[in-house]
Amino acid sequence: MEEYRFLLDIAIILAATKALGLFSKKFSLPPVVGxxxxxxxxxxxxxxxxxxxxxxSKLAEVGVIVLMFEAGLETDIHELKxxxxxxxxxxxLGVLIPLLGGFVVGGFYxxxxxHNVFIGVVLTATSVSITVETLQDMGKLKGKVGTTILxxxxxxxxLGIIMLSIITSLGGEGTNNAILPTLGxxxxxxxxxxxxxxxxxxxxxxxxxxQEEHRRRIPVFAFAFCLFLSFISELFGIADITGAYxxxxxxxxxxxxxxxxxxxxxxxxxxxxxxxxxxxGLDIQVSKMTSSMLIFTGIITLVAIxxxxxxxxxxxxxxxxxxxxxxxxxxxxxxxxxxxxIVANKGLKVGLMKEEFFAPIVIMVIVTTLLTPILLKIVFxxxxxxxxxxx
Numbered sequence: 352m353e354e355y356r357f358l359l360d361i362a363i364i365l366a367a368t369k370a371l372g373l374f375s376k377k378f379s380l381p382p383v384v385g386x387x388x389x390x391x392x393x394x395x396x397x398x399x400x401x402x403x404x405x406x407x408s409k410l411a412e413v414g415v416i417v418l419m420f421e422a423g424l425e426t427d428i429h430e431l432k433x434x435x436x437x438x439x440x441x442x443x444l445g446v447l448i449p450l451l452g453g454f455v456v457g458g459f460y461x462x463x464x465x466h467n468v469f470i471g472v473v474l475t476a477t478s479v480s481i482t483v484e485t486l487q488d489m490g491k492l493k494g495k496v497g498t499t500i501l502x503x504x505x506x507x508x509x510l511g512i513i514m515l516s517i518i519t520s521l522g523g524e525g526t527n528n529a530i531l532p533t534l535g536x537x538x539x540x541x542x543x544x545x546x547x548x549x550x551x552x553x554x555x556x557x558x559x560x561x562q563e564e565h566r567r568r569i570p571v572f573a574f575a576f577c578l579f580l581s582f583i584s585e586l587f588g589i590a591d592i593t594g595a596y597x598x599x600x601x602x603x604x605x606x607x608x609x610x611x612x613x614x615x616x617x618x619x620x621x622x623x624x625x626x627x628x629x630x631x632g633l634d635i636q637v638s639k640m641t642s643s644m645l646i647f648t649g650i651i652t653l654v655a656i657x658x659x660x661x662x663x664x665x666x667x668x669x670x671x672x673x674x675x676x677x678x679x680x681x682x683x684x685x686x687x688x689x690x691x692x693i694v695a696n697k698g699l700k701v702g703l704m705k706e707e708f709f710a711p712i713v714i715m716v717i718v719t720t721l722l723t724p725i726l727l728k729i730v731f732x733x734x735x736x737x738x739x740x741x742x
Contacts, residue, residue, distance in 0.1 A: 357406035361626065364401065367393055368625035381481055381720060383689055386625055387713065390632015403633045407626060412591075414627030415693050417619045419592040420577040422690075423599015424612045426505055438502030441666035445503065445684050446510045448662030449474035452654040460647055461705070465521065469703040472518055473695050473712055474655050475511050478688025478720075479504040485724040486683070489731055496676055500683040503663065508690070512596055515694055516589040519701050540587040544580065544594070548601035551576055559607050569607050570614035576602075590697055631692055631713060634699065639707040648711035652718050659684045679730050686723035687716045 371385035371392075393400045401407075453471030461467065479500060486497045516537060558569055577598040584594030602608055640648075660681035667677035695712045698704035704712075 357404060360401045360404065360407060361410070361622075363393065364389065364407075364629045365622070365625055368629050372625075379724070381688070383628055384717060384720060386628035387632050387692075387717065390629035391635055392632070393629065394633035394635065396632070396635045396637045401633060403630070407630055407633070410623055411627040411630035411696075414619070414623035414625075414630075415592055415696065416577065416581050416595040417615060417623055418627065418689060418693060419595040420574075420599045421612060421615060421619060422508065423596045423601075424603050424608055424615070426508075426600050426603045427501070428604060435502070437667070437670040437672075438499055439506050440670055441499065441663050441680060441684075442503040442506035442510060444666035444669075445477070445507060445659055445663035445681075446475040446514070448665075449655065449658035450514070452658040453651070456647070456650055456654055460643070460708075465518065466703060466705065469518055469698050470651070470708065470712075472511070472514050473691050473698065473704075474651075474658060474687075475507070475514065476687050476690040476694050477504050477507045477511075477659070477684045478686050478690040479683065481686045481688060481720055481723050482683045482727065485727045489728070491731060496679045496683070499667070499672075500680055503666075503680070503684065507684070508596070511690070511694070512590075512593050515697065516584075516593045518703065519590045519697065520588045536587045537589060540584060540589055543583070544597050544601075547580075548597065552601055552605070555602060555605055555607065559605065566607075566610070570611045573598075573602055573611045574615060574618075590701075592693060592697065627696075628689070628692070631696055634696075634706075635710045635713060636706060637710070640710055641707075644707055644711055647708070648714050651711055652715040655687065655715050655719055656685050656722070675730070679727075682723065682726045682730050685719050685726065687719045691716050 367389035368386040371389045372382035373385070375382060375385035375388070392398055395402065450468075450471035453474040454467045457467030457470035482500060482504075486500075491497050517534075520537060555569065555573070558572070559566070577595050580594035580598040581591040582594070584597075585591045602611060605611070660678065662681070663684045664677035664681035667680045668674065672680065691712065695704060695709060695716075699706065699709055
């Protein structure tokens with residue numbers, strides 16, 4: 352019966368992640384926090400109900416691919432064009448300063464340059480799902496600041512994916528660390544992905560014009576394309592999530608994009624995404640949290656917050672935003688959420704992150720996720736108070 356144990360593990364994970372997800376929402380926390388907590392409680396770190404296994408890990412890998420595919424499908428190209436140069440400058444500085452901050456902090460704990468660069472890459476990630484929800488509640492999402500945050504976050508994702516591809520190609524296990532061949536392979540992959548993406552885009556446009564009976568096949572073909580491009584990216588030594596994200600971007604302009612997303616979300620919500628987040632919790636080992644790692648956790652969390660606020664805020668200032676608007680944009684980009692977890696998990700798999708650094712990164716993600724709504728309400732509150740006084 353042992354070979355069927357994974358079925359019981361999946362049942363427990365799904366029930367626990369959904370239950371704790373609902374529990375976290377009661378405290379106005381994102382469901383991802385509950386899913387992470389479920390994995391930690393079920394895993395070796397606490398009750399050891401479930402042990403990490405190959406079956407769970409492979410489902411989790413599909414989960415992360417689906418998450419990045421969804422992110423690509425939700426990319427708003429028009430929003431990107433609207434915010435334009437300002438969003439690019441803000442995103443660029445919001446990537447470079449956290450990258451430098453993570454590299455410096457990592458240098459105090461390990462000597463491997465590529466591993467330190469990877470810690471910086473983890474800090475460059477931005478997840479604006481919590482920011483969007485908070486700004487929507489405050490009625491600020493469609494304003495100048497909200498639009499800029501959305502545009503910068505999209506560019507931030509693209510820059511992060513490029514850096515992740517470079518670092519995993521150069522520094523992952525089994526790579527030869529040769530820069531020129533690696534960059535050549537990356538360039539060839541992106542050329543193939545772009546040319547193939549154009550053909551696939553027109554194929555889906557043609558498919559959408561067929562009879563209604565063909566409509567249900569579109570999400571299946573879309574998901575198959577996502578998995579195929581993920582496989583191709585791995586063949587070129589690039590992270591599979593890069594291929595998944597590009598697949599989503601290729602299809603995001605289709606009239607059927609929302610329909611594809613709605614079907615993919617069902618599979619994601621029902622099975623593989625909860626397993627991905629729970630699997631992260633299962634991989635956490637509390638025994639590796641020494642006093643040195645506790646200090647590292649505090650420092651990396653502080654650097655994660657300040658580097659985004661300073662980097663994005665400075666970028667906003669250069670683009671002639673006010674100091675208050677720059678602070679609001681910087682705070683809006685603080686949340687790392689699932690994006691940083693995806694990057695960290697990939698680093699752990701390819702040998703770019705030591706296991707003892709994984710738990711601190713997860714804690715940093717949870718803290719920034721919890722703090723972002725609170726900080727946003729603080730930096731917008733002062734502005735609201737001034738308006739009331741003026742009135």
